[in-house]
Amino acid sequence: MPERTSSERTLAMAAAAMDGRVIEGDPAARWRGAAIDSRRVEGGELFFALPGEKADGHDYVADAGRRGAAAAVVHRDVEPPGGACGLVRVAATFAALHALTRAVRAAVPRQLVAVTGSTGKTTTKELLAAMLGRRFATARNPGNLNNLYGFPVALLGVPDYCAWMVAEMGMSVPGELGQVSRLGRPDAVVFTNVRAVHLENFADLAAIADAKAEIFAGLADGGLVVANADDPEVERIVRRHAAEHRVRLVRYAVRDRGAEVTATPPRPREDGRVGSRFELAAGGETVAVELPVHGLYNAENCLAAAACAHALGVPLAEIRAAAAAFTPAAGRGEVFRLAGGVTLVDDTYNSNPDAAEKALESARALAGERWVAVLGEMLELGDAAGGFHRRVGARAAALGFDPIVGVGELARELLAGAVRHGAAGRGVTASHFGDAAQAAVGLPSAVRPGDVVLVKGSRGVGLEAVVRALRVELAPEREDG
Secondary structure (H helix, E strand, O other): OOOOOHHHOEHHHHHHHOOOEEEEOOOOOEOOOEEOOHHHOOOOOEEEOOEOOOOEHHHHHHHHHHOOOOEEEEOOOOOOOOOOOEEEEOOOHHHHHHHHHHHHHOOOOOEEEEEEOOOOHHHHHHHHHHHHOOOOOEEEOOOOOOOOOHHHHHHHOOOOOOOEEEEEOOOOOOOHHHHHHHHHOOOEEEEOOOOOOOHHHOOOHHHHHHHHHHHHHHOOOOOEEEEEOOOHHHHHHHHHHHOOOOOEEEEEEOOOOOOOEEEOOOEEOOOOOOOEEEEEEEOOEEEEEEEOOOOOOHHHHHHHHHHHHHHOOOOHHHHHHHHHOOOOOOOOOEEEEEHHHEEEEEEOOOOOHHHHHHHHHHHHOOOOOEEEEEEEOOOOOHHHHHHHHHHHHHHHHHOOOOOEEEEOOOHHHHHHHHHHHHHOOOOOOEEEEOOHHHHHHHOHHHOOOOEEEEEEOOHHHOOHHHHHHHHHHOOOOEEEO
16 A cells, blocks of 8 residues: 555545545545544544543534534534534444544554553653654654554554654453554554553453453564563463464563563662663673663663664664653653752552552652652552552551551552551551542641652542642752653
C-alpha cells in the first residue's frame, strides 16, 4: 500500500474507511487527529460521539464543533453543529473508531513498538521515545492513552512522517490487550514486569501474565521481543510464545542471567542530586549512565528502554545522552524542594503494592529530618486488597516513616498494618482522611521543616490535590527532577 500523505486525510477517506458517509460538510475537508472528549478538541480533529454509561458523546457534538472539530462521527441523528464542522454517519461510532485506526495504521507510523507490563510502562515508553528520537522521527502516545479507547486516539494523532511510534499498551480485563495489539500491529514489544495489579479481574499472577501475553496477537511476523529476564512470569510467557512465533528475542537483566543487555545494580548519584547511576552493557560495549530521575527502580525502566533502543539501532552513546537529558512525566516521582528544606515526592499518578513499596524505599533514601508517607488507597486489588494494604502499611512503618497518613476507605487497612508493626517498636503516628480534598486542607499544617513527604496513591484517589496544596502552602523554592 502506498504511504499516505496528510492531503489524503479527508472526510471522504475517513468515511470510506469506516463504511460511513459524509452527511454534512465538504468531503474534501481535511482532518488531523481524533478526540472522544469534546473538551480535548483543539482544532481539526474528528470527534467520535461515543455512547457511555454516564454521558453520550452525541450530546456534545455542538461543543466539539464550537471548539473547531473538522467533523463529528455519529451513529444517530443530531443537530448539525454548524460552521465548518461536518458530520460523518456510521453504523456504530466505537467500531468506526477502530476501523479508521486500522486503515491509518496500514501506513502510519512506518513501525511501532509496544510497551506493556504491570508497572513502569509510561516511564519506559517516555525513555524509549527519547532514545529512538536521537535517530528517528518518533511519536508516542501522550499520558497513558493505552486502551481500546485511548490507543486509537493516540495513533490517529501520529504525524505521517513518523518512522516510529512508541505505544504504551495496557489492559484491565482478559482479552483487552489482544484487541489493542491487533489494532496497533506492533513491530516490536517490550515486557517490563508482571505484578499484582487488577486482581479484581484475575485469579492470580499467572493469569495476569497470560493476559499480558495477548500482545503477541498483533506482533508482526519476525518481530522483536524485548523481555525482562529478572521477572519469572515474563520469562515464562516469552518462552512459551516465542516458540510459537518467529521472533527476534532480546533479554535484559540487572542480575545478568545470560541476558543480551545488562546493567549493574543502580546506586545514587555521587553528586547528591536526584537520580541514579549504573553501567549499561550491550554488544560488547559498556557505558556509564546517569539517570536524573528519582527512584532507583527507574533504572530498570531505563534498562528496558535501552535494550529495545539498542536492538533497533541506537548506539549506546546516544542512549546514554538521552537518559541524561530525561525528565519524568508529571506525578511519576517528581521531586520538589519546598520552603523550610521540605522535600516533596509527587508519585500520585497511580499505585499498586509493588510500586508503593518501591516508592517508600526510594523516598526513605532521600536526606531529611523526618519521613512522612501520605498513602492513598490502592484500587482494583479484589479480595486481596485488605492484606495488600496492611503489608504496605507495615513496610512504611518498618522503613521509619512517621507519621503515616492514609487517604480513602481502604487506607484504614494500611494504617492498621502500620500501627500493628509500630506496636512492636517505638510506635507510629497514624492519621486518616476520608478523601484527597480533606487531606489537602488538613495536611500542610502538619509538615515540619526538613521533612521528606511522599505522596502516593491510585489515580482514582486524586492525591494530586494534596501535592498542589503542599506546593502552595510551603512556597516552593525550586524544583528538581
